[in-house]
Amino acid sequence: MAGTAPFAKMNGIGNEIIVADMRGRADQVTAAAALALNADAATRFDQIMAIHDAKTPGTAYYVDILNSDGTSAQACGNGMRCVVQALAAETGQKTFTFETRAGILNAREHADGTISVDMGMPRFGWQEIPLAEEFRDTRMIELQIGPIDAPVLHSPSAVSMGNPHAIFWVDHDVWSYELDRFGPLLENHPIFPERANITIAQVTSPESMIIRTWERGAGLTKACGSAACAAVVAAARTRRTGRSVSLLTPGGGTLHVEWRDDDHVILTGAAEWEFSGSFDPSTGTWARDTESAA
Numbered sequence: 244m245a246g247t248a249p250f251a252k253m254n255g256i257g258n259e260i261i262v263a264d265m266r267g268r269a270d271q272v273t274a275a276a277a278l279a280l281n282a283d284a285a286t287r288f289d290q291i292m293a294i295h296d297a298k299t300p301g302t303a304y305y306v307d308i309l310n311s312d313g314t315s316a317q318a319c320g321n322g323m324r325c326v327v328q329a330l331a332a333e334t335g336q337k338t339f340t341f342e343t344r345a346g347i348l349n350a351r352e353h354a355d356g357t358i359s360v361d362m363g364m365p366r367f368g369w370q371e372i373p374l375a376e377e378f379r380d381t382r383m384i385e386l387q388i389g390p391i392d393a394p395v396l397h398s399p400s401a402v403s404m405g406n407p408h409a410i411f412w413v414d415h416d417v418w419s420y421e422l423d424r425f426g427p428l429l430e431n432h433p434i435f436p437e438r439a440n441i442t443i444a445q446v447t448s449p450e451s452m453i454i455r456t457w458e459r460g461a462g463l464t465k466a467c468g469s470a471a472c473a474a475v476v477a478a479a480r481t482r483r484t485g486r487s488v489s490l491l492t493p494g495g496g497t498l499h500v501e502w503r504d505d506d507h508v509i510l511t512g513a514a515e516w517e518f519s520g521s522f523d524p525s526t527g528t529w530a531r532d533t534e535s536a537a
């Protein structure tokens with residue numbers, strides 16, 4: 244064992260995040276450690292953002308992302324904001340360039356404390372998302388749940404934000420759908436060979452929508468940043484909204500997404516520190532810092 248590593252329990256508008264400081268060490272946070280941390284109510288999380296030393300010149304850090312089921316994720320918008328807030332507090336820096344499995348991304352902390360993350364460019368090709376079979380137009384794919392002649396949800400848009408997303412559109416009462424029941428079935432549907440994040444979206448104006456997400460590898464969460472990006476891109480592609488949209492999420496928080504003309508998707512929102520501690524990255528055994536909030 245290489246010794247314990249510091250961590251901060253944080254959240255990105257309710258998306259439960261552990262920011263793990265793995266700088267200066269060669270080991271990784273294991274799936275076993277993730278499962279152990281998630282099994283403890285005090286450290287239950289949706290994603291671990293493990294900050295490692297940079298691998299690529301021009302980047303400050305490599306960020307490895309683990310879901311609460313121990314699997315890896317390529318992107319996590321809410322988690323990246325937590326990483327930025329933690330590093331900005333430590334270094335006084337306001338802008339950062341990171342590397343993740345999804346590629347290189349830039350982020351900035353604003354004067355009001357909100358944080359913007361450039362989530363990169365969306366991808367729409369069926370092989371890029373990926374889907375298991377060819378769809379020439381991923382603005383609407385054939386997929387439904389519920390009775391065959393009266394589906395409850397159907398015809399989602401599919402988008403990659405580095406990670407796979409499907410967005411089901413509903414006209415009213417987004418809260419009434421049993422996403423806890425349909426989510427696992429859709430996440431693991433054979434059409435998604437790498438599984439998928441499943442979102443239900445209700446457009447409320449050309450500049451606003453409400454989203455709920457069943458996250459791949461994490462289940463129902465209070466917010467999902469990459470899903471917010473995927474939903475706005477898909478909504479703009481299908482002429483449901485413009486390219487600059489505010490999104491209300493189940494935790495009550497709001498995210499803002501702008502799909503810029505240069506094709507980059509910018510996610511803006513808040514991040515919050517809860518407490519700090521140290522943990523064993525191989526087992527998940529942890530202890531709270533004594534000076535940390537209860």
Ligand SMILES: N[C@@H](CCC[C@H](N)C(=O)O)C(=O)O
Pocket residue numbers: 258289290310315316317318319320321322406407440458459460461464466467468469470
């Ligand atoms: N909460 C995240 C998304 C995390 C990754 C996702 N569950 C996956 O496996 O792709 C966000 O804020 O983007």
